[in-house]
């Protein structure tokens with residue numbers, strides 16, 4: 001590694017603040033501070049809003065090594081865990097790539113959020129929902145997702161313009177897909193969508209969010225009860241088997257449903273809206289998608305957009321359980337670690353050529369936009385399939401799609417734990 005860690009900084013107050021701001025006019029690039037830190041070496045120290053000073057891992061190879069290391073923990077309740085600003089002050093909880101994390105009491109015995117747990121409990125719970133996300137099962141619902149995408153585009157085109165792509169298309173799609181996967185009856189879609197939206201709405205108060213979460217949990221709890229009596233071919237019905245064997249409570253099954261909803265909703269929605277904006281800003285790249293029907297080109301484009309945009313921009317958060325050597329430096333037991341995968345996805349060692357260019361023909365499959373190691377995104381086959389359907393359909397069906405405002409006026413989610421745009425006014 002090059003030089004001493006943060007050698008230019010003498011005191012804690014001088015350490016770079018994290019998260020750092022993006023450069024003006026560069027909404028798709030990680031903050032300049034992260035480029036600087038990556039140039040200096042794979043490991044540095046940063047200062048969080050609560051004054052703590054965890055390690056930050058900035059280079060791709062070291063990031064994968066840390067995320068695959070069983071001596072690091074995802075348990076937010078451990079002392080030293082580097083908390084995200086949005087949830088500082090909330091006891092025993094954190095916020096992750098996959099959305100807001102529940103409090104200890106919300107977690108319950110069956111564990112709402114295995115994303116914030118370590119093995120073996122994490123693995124035990126994750127295994128219960130692995131099968132529905134297997135590639136074969138996800139491919140089986142591709143035609144149904146195509147119908148949802150086409151219907152949403154039909155409705156959008158029949159409505160007034162300009163319109164907001166986030167409201168009209170990007171948010172409803174993942175919500176409708178997760179409804180299908182879980183087995184939420186069609187008649188309840190509106191209720192389900194309305195409450196999911198409240199949970200992720202910027203203007204919602206904590207009380208409103210809590211009430212919406214409770215309504216969804218109660219609803220899913222009820223639905224699990226119905227599936228126990230009348231199982232169908234869906235994820236919640238699959239979980240009823242675990243209830244029968246005593247591995248899971250009905251409440252645990254409902255909590256798992258909410259976790260999947262939260263983890264898969266805003267992430268996919270942001271990739272749709274921010275991806276569309278990035279493509280509109282790179283018309284030569286947009287043309288590749290509009291002009292191709294080759295599934296390989298489409299799936300390659302999805303991987304490159306995931307790499308380039310890296311929406312889970314606040315880093316994978318961990319705490320060391322033992323002393324760990326990383327790039328010749330010892331991270332002590334109990335010290336916090338932030339794995340900044342957004343800058344890892346721009347590491348020239350891992351992505352030769354110009355990693356700051358959006359290049360849909362690049363082989364970007366080894367990106368870390370879904371994380372790495374045991375917590376690597378469970379829903380990635382679903383996210384990939386949804387994005388492939390969207391990216392191969394939207395720009396062909398709406399070839400004149402364009403921004404209805406200036407780039408400078410677009411409200412970016414700098415403050416969100418998942419990056420994207422709050423609104424995307426478009427016309428055609």
Ligand code: HEM
Pocket residue numbers: 074096097098114115116126178259260261263264265267268271311312316317369370371372374375376377378379380382383
């Ligand atoms: C483009 C969309 C998505 C992105 C960028 C994304 C990103 C991520 C990342 C980075 C992690 C790792 C968290 C960590 O290591 O701490 C993760 C975990 C997870 N994601 Fe996703 N995700 C997406 C879509 C989805 C979808 C559609 C679902 C399911 C419906 C989902 C379910 C999960 C779950 C359950 C975990 C926790 C896995 C575990 O802890 O074992 N995600 N996601």
